Amino acid sequence: xxxDWIDIGWVDEIPVRGSRTVPVAGGEEVAVFxxxxxxxxxxxxxxxxxxxxxxxxxxxxxxVACPLxxxxxxxxxxxxxxxxxxxxxxxxxxxxxxxxxLCRASTLKAAA
Amino acid sequence: xxxYEQDLxxxxxxxxxxxxxxxxxxxxxxxxxxxxxxxxxARDAGRYRVTIFGAEPHVNxxxxxxSPVLAGEKTFDEIVINDRAWxxxxxxxxIVADPVxxxxxxxxxxxxxxxxxxxxxxLLIATGSDPFIIPVPGRDLHGVIGxxxxxDVDRMLAAAEKGGxxxxxxxxxxxxxxxxxxxxxxxxVTVLHIMPTLMERQLDEAAAWLLKTALEARGQTILTGAxxxxxxxxxxxxxxxxxxxxxxxxxxxxxxxGIRPSVALARECGLEVGRGVKVDDxxxxxxxxxxxxxxCVEHDGLVYGLVAPLWEMCRALADGLxxxxxxxxxxxxxTKLKVAGLDVFSAGDFSGGEGTEDIVLRDASxxxxxxxxxxxxxxxxxxxxxxxxxxxxxxxxxxxxxxxAMLRDMLIFGQAYxxxxxxxxxxxxVAALSDDTEICGCNGVSKGQVVAAIAGGACSxxxxxxxxxxxxxxxxxxxxxxxxxxxxxxxEVESGPKTMCQCTSFTHDDVRREIVAxxxxxxxEVMQRLHWSTPDGCSSCRPALNYYLLCALPGDYEDDxxxxxxxxxxxxNIQKDGTYSVVPRMWGGLTNPRELRAxxxxxxxxxxxxxxxxxxxxxxxxxxRKEDLPAVWADLNAAGMVSGHAYGKALRTVxxxxxxxxxxxxxxxxxxxGVKLEKMTWGSWMPHKFKIAVSGCPRNCAEATIKDFGVVxxxxxxxxxxxxNGGMKVRVTDLLCKVATEQEAMEYCAAFTQLYRExxxxxxxxxxxxxxxxxxxxxxxxxxxxGNRKALTRRFLHSQSFSQDDPWATRAAxxxxxxxxxxxxxxxxxxxxxx
Ligand code: SRM
Ligand SMILES: Cc1cc2nc3c(=O)[nH]c(=O)nc-3n(C[C@H](O)[C@H](O)[C@H](O)COP(=O)(O)OP(=O)(O)OC[C@H]3O[C@@H](n4cnc5c(N)ncnc54)[C@H](O)[C@@H]3O)c2cc1C
Ligand code: SF4
Ligand code: FES
Numbered sequence: 026x027x028x029d030w031i032d033i034g035w036v037d038e039i040p041v042r043g044s045r046t047v048p049v050a051g052g053e054e055v056a057v058f059x060x061x062x063x064x065x066x067x068x069x070x071x072x073x074x075x076x077x078x079x080x081x082x083x084x085x086x087x088x089v090a091c092p093l094x095x096x097x098x099x100x101x102x103x104x105x106x107x108x109x110x111x112x113x114x115x116x117x118x119x120x121x122x123x124x125x126x127l128c129r130a131s132t133l134k135a136a137a
Numbered sequence: 138x139x140x141y142e143q144d145l146x147x148x149x150x151x152x153x154x155x156x157x158x159x160x161x162x163x164x165x166x167x168x169x170x171x172x173x174x175x176x177x178x179a180r181d182a183g184r185y186r187v188t189i190f191g192a193e194p195h196v197n198x199x200x201x202x203x204s205p206v207l208a209g210e211k212t213f214d215e216i217v218i219n220d221r222a223w224x225x226x227x228x229x230x231x232i233v234a235d236p237v238x239x240x241x242x243x244x245x246x247x248x249x250x251x252x253x254x255x256x257x258x259x260l261l262i263a264t265g266s267d268p269f270i271i272p273v274p275g276r277d278l279h280g281v282i283g284x285x286x287x288x289d290v291d292r293m294l295a296a297a298e299k300g301g302x303x304x305x306x307x308x309x310x311x312x313x314x315x316x317x318x319x320x321x322x323x324x325x326v327t328v329l330h331i332m333p334t335l336m337e338r339q340l341d342e343a344a345a346w347l348l349k350t351a352l353e354a355r356g357q358t359i360l361t362g363a364x365x366x367x368x369x370x371x372x373x374x375x376x377x378x379x380x381x382x383x384x385x386x387x388x389x390x391x392x393x394x395g396i397r398p399s400v401a402l403a404r405e406c407g408l409e410v411g412r413g414v415k416v417d418d419x420x421x422x423x424x425x426x427x428x429x430x431x432x433c434v435e436h437d438g439l440v441y442g443l444v445a446p447l448w449e450m451c452r453a454l455a456d457g458l459x460x461x462x463x464x465x466x467x468x469x470x471x472t473k474l475k476v477a478g479l480d481v482f483s484a485g486d487f488s489g490g491e492g493t494e495d496i497v498l499r500d501a502s503x504x505x506x507x508x509x510x511x512x513x514x515x516x517x518x519x520x521x522x523x524x525x526x527x528x529x530x531x532x533x534x535x536x537x538x539x540x541x542a543m544l545r546d547m548l549i550f551g552q553a554y555x556x557x558x559x560x561x562x563x564x565x566x567v568a569a570l571s572d573d574t575e576i577c578g579c580n581g582v583s584k585g586q587v588v589a590a591i592a593g594g595a596c597s598x599x600x601x602x603x604x605x606x607x608x609x610x611x612x613x614x615x616x617x618x619x620x621x622x623x624x625x626x627x628x629e630v631e632s633g634p635k636t637m638c639q640c641t642s643f644t645h646d647d648v649r650r651e652i653v654a655x656x657x658x659x660x661x662e663v664m665q666r667l668h669w670s671t672p673d674g675c676s677s678c679r680p681a682l683n684y685y686l687l688c689a690l691p692g693d694y695e696d697d698x699x700x701x702x703x704x705x706x707x708x709x710n711i712q713k714d715g716t717y718s719v720v721p722r723m724w725g726g727l728t729n730p731r732e733l734r735a736x737x738x739x740x741x742x743x744x745x746x747x748x749x750x751x752x753x754x755x756x757x758x759x760x761x762r763k764e765d766l767p768a769v770w771a772d773l774n775a776a777g778m779v780s781g782h783a784y785g786k787a788l789r790t791v792x793x794x795x796x797x798x799x800x801x802x803x804x805x806x807x808x809x810x811g812v813k814l815e816k817m818t819w820g821s822w823m824p825h826k827f828k829i830a831v832s833g834c835p836r837n838c839a840e841a842t843i844k845d846f847g848v849v850x851x852x853x854x855x856x857x858x859x860x861x862n863g864g865m866k867v868r869v870t871d872l873l874c875k876v877a878t879e880q881e882a883m884e885y886c887a888a889f890t891q892l893y894r895e896x897x898x899x900x901x902x903x904x905x906x907x908x909x910x911x912x913x914x915x916x917x918x919x920x921x922x923x924g925n926r927k928a929l930t931r932r933f934l935h936s937q938s939f940s941q942d943d944p945w946a947t948r949a950a951x952x953x954x955x956x957x958x959x960x961x962x963x964x965x966x967x968x969x970x971x972x
Contacts, residue, residue, distance in 0.1 A: 088675075
């Protein structure tokens with residue numbers, strides 16, 4: 026069965042205040058984040074500034090600091106904060122019984 | 138009509154107009170008298186014709202700054218409040234060096250020593266106080282001086298020029314400032330204080346003890362419980378004899394035992410006088426035509442000896458003179474000692490007793506003592522020693538009588554801590570102050586006035602000082618003024634000590650101190666206890682906190698990976714394309730065929746696009762994927778290599794030259810020492826990166842004089858250099874000292890590293906740190922204090938015993954695998970969720 030949501034694993038495989046990546050064959054790698062308050066977000070793993078791997082940044086509150094030049098990216102919207110302009114694509118994600126599910130359609134879009 | 142005629146004509150007109158105005162005569166050209174006139178002019182400049190009589194031969198100056206003048210920190214010109222132009226511009230008749238000797242209230246005239254008689258409509262007495270001279274034999278000898286005016290300072294300076302011994306009688310504010318000044322002027326000073334503790338009216342026993350210890354450390358002799366029996370000498374003073382028989386030699390005796398309101402004139406003309414000239418709330422004496430203000434008055438049974446009340450009195454007085462009476466209701470006062478490096482603050486009643494509660498904080502190692510006294514949930518007194526930053530806040534709570542029940546638990550840690558929430562921002566706290574809050578106590582400038590000055594174009598600290606005089610005297614309000622600049626002008630101004638980040642109102646130093654003082658053990662605990670305004674910090678405070686805790690609790694603290702920058706998490710340097718570079722350690726720049734072969738193999742096996750000799754005498758392999766890192770490390774480990782920490786706020790490289798083993802000029806085994814230093818220091822986490830070099834002779838081929846710690850070998854031993862930097866802002870090292878043996882060089886290196894680790898701010902390299910704290914300080918801690926050096930070395934080695942595990946080895950063995958592998962991978966269609 027192919028659902029609308031793709032199961033990528035247990036939530037506790039993502040470090041708290043950390044991130045894991047999910048490469049998409051032929052598409053753009055996804056970064057899945059877990060925040061201190063237990064929420065999960067997913068963004069394209071590509072900083073709107075110069076493509077830095079957001080998954081490697083420091084996660085704080087509901088933001089991640091890009092490891093290359095420290096842009097602060099809002100996890101919920103992918104929007105660069107402060108004076109910086111730019112947006113990383115978001116991928117809908119949800120938790121179900123401790124499993125992390127990514128929205129298939131969005132992943133496909135990212136892959137397209 | 139030519140230009141001059143017109144000018145003179147106008148002046149003559151002015152005079153006629155002026156003569157028609159009611160005449161206000163002021164006796165006393167001091168702080169209160171002139172301030173009262175300033176306040177009056179600010180309200181209605183054309184209302185009175187003003188004449189001021191001054192006994193001193195000077196314009197009005199800031200009396201409280203006589204202490205810095207005595208100490209050589211200020212000149213007289215710098216403490217003038219109103220220069221001649223001010224008097225002229227405001228049409229004020231100033232008569233100096235001619236004291237008023239008689240007031241005839243019936244005729245409404247005053248008569249001066251030179252015989253000048255002037256009629257008044259309103260008279261203002263502002264004669265201040267006289268120093269109290271204790272009635273002991275010998276008090277009239279030459280060389281016995283009070284401390285009240287510029288003349289006294291001149292006489293003290295003349296005496297100090299000859300050097301020798303000085304005795305200051307009186308261990309209160311004034312006496313201690315005199316003693317400080319005379320010490321700086323080269324005299325050997327003894328302070329005699331009759332009470333058991335210094336400044337007993339301002340300080341409790343604990344704070345007084347700290348103060349006494351600090352003054353003794355500066356070379357003063359402090360005798361408490363010392364009761365003067367006689368001042369001895371023949372014409373000139375030669376010494377002081379105490380009632381217990383001791384005799385202290387002295388060529389100068391300063392009497393600073395207290396002041397007496399100067400009330401003789403008022404008493405002689407029949408005004409009502411108690412301890413001071415009695416005044417009502419509008420500063421009017423028992424004669425409605427006569428006002429009085431300043432230290433010479435008694436209001437509501439109280440006399441004051443500080444400037445803050447004068448400003449309030451002057452406001453009430455001027456309001457009354459322009460017939461918009463507001464009234465003075467008495468003042469609560471606070472005091473500060475203006476002795477550089479000694480922060481002492483006190484306010485209110487701290488005698489304790491019935492119904493009061495004490496909250497006390499002591500930090501013995503930093504010499505800090507704070508005590509806040511509460512009564513029925515209100516602050517009634519405070520004594521601060523060593524850290525007086527919150528004095529103003531306690532004082533404000535006290536004056537406003539605010540209920541502090543809610544703040545009680547945190548009160549003692551100060552405003553930033555106690556206010557929590559939205560007010561942790563010091564800017565917000567300053568912005569919230571009311572306009573009439575006094576910012577500058579020395580010059581009586583309110584927040585409203587500072588803000589008005591800034592709004593009027595004073596965009597820098599200097600400009601504010603020049604315009605409204607705030608922060609222009611003792612400077613203790615400089616931080617507040619800077620914050621006001623920032624609040625008013627936004628980011629256009631640089632403000633004082635920086636907070637760590639927007640998550641907190643604390644500075645790096647505060648946080649480091651509190652971690653140790655409160656024994657904090659984890660990042661969440663620090664954030665909780667220090668009232669972080671964000672739930673889990675930000676990308677700038679988290680790495681700093683992680684480091685501070687690691688440094689404070691070696692072996693105990695569990696490193697928080699998520700608070701590290703990616704390079705330190707992955708033990709490699711991230712590149713612009715998201716791959717990593719790998720730099721294995723080459724001890725002292727030495728390598729061998731086996732290591733070179735292993736590196737060559739890695740380059741080929743993992744298709745590294747580039748390998749390069751770095752500026753730090755080792756090889757850098759570029760373009761490794763994070764997935765491959767553990768395998769790369771395993772291969773390098775197998776050849777005996779460990780992480781080079783090229784990615785870390787840590788020890789980087791130890792550069793060496795060939796030294797005595799090969800070089801025809803080499804004086805010592807620089808290569809060998811470099812290897813030993815690297816073996817000792819590698820793996821150590823630091824506030825910032827740290828580089829070492831050892832050169833075999835002063836030709837300095839290893840560039841040791843631009844390193845954080847550099848050794849230059851010479852025939853007779855090792856020159857140790859610190860605080861160099863070859864990066865963005867090149868800085869040549871300072872010479873720390875010279876030592877004779879390798880062993881000592883190692884010990885000094887460990888001690889210096891540890892001092893830097895313990896005291897620098899995160900992301901502050903040794904160069905700016907040494908510049909900030911001063912080379913002398915570093916020398917004092919390391920070179921001059923053997924015990925301290927050894928203790929630092931011990932702490933460094935202890936901490937190293939937990940940090941010299943190769944992080945690559947554990948990763949290569951499988952630790953934190955998830956950091957290097959994706960969580961899942963999938964094809965767009967069909968979806969496959971695989972590990
Ligand atoms: C690889 C190397 C250049 C080279 O190809 O030779 C290098 C590469 C980098 N340097 Fe450097 N520095 C290298 C030697 C130096 C030197 C020379 C030395 O150490 O003798 C200096 C000047 C000396 C000094 O530090 O005082 C130097 C001064 C800097 C600075 C400026 C530091 C400062 O305090 O002003 C930075 C920026 C920083 O640290 O914030 C920097 C930062 C960097 C970073 C980490 C930039 C970054 O954040 O990505 C580069 C990482 C490249 C990588 O992926 O490996 N690098 N860098 C050298 C590695 C040495 C090693 O073996 O570990
Ligand atoms: C060394 C020193 C340090 C101090 N430090 C501080 C401090 O840190 N903080 C603080 O709050 N306070 C401090 N004070 C106290 C402060 O200076 C006084 O409270 C303040 O100067 C009082 O102002 P005043 O106008 O009442 O008296 P004064 O400033 O003394 O002015 C009175 C003036 O009247 C003149 N005068 C007297 N009689 C006559 C007469 N018959 N005819 C004409 N003129 C006359 C006097 O010569 C004098 O110039 C310090 C005082 C001294 C001496
Ligand atoms: S510093 Fe230069 S000259 Fe001196 S020992 Fe080293 S290589 Fe030789
Ligand atoms: S690439 Fe992310 S901040 Fe520059």
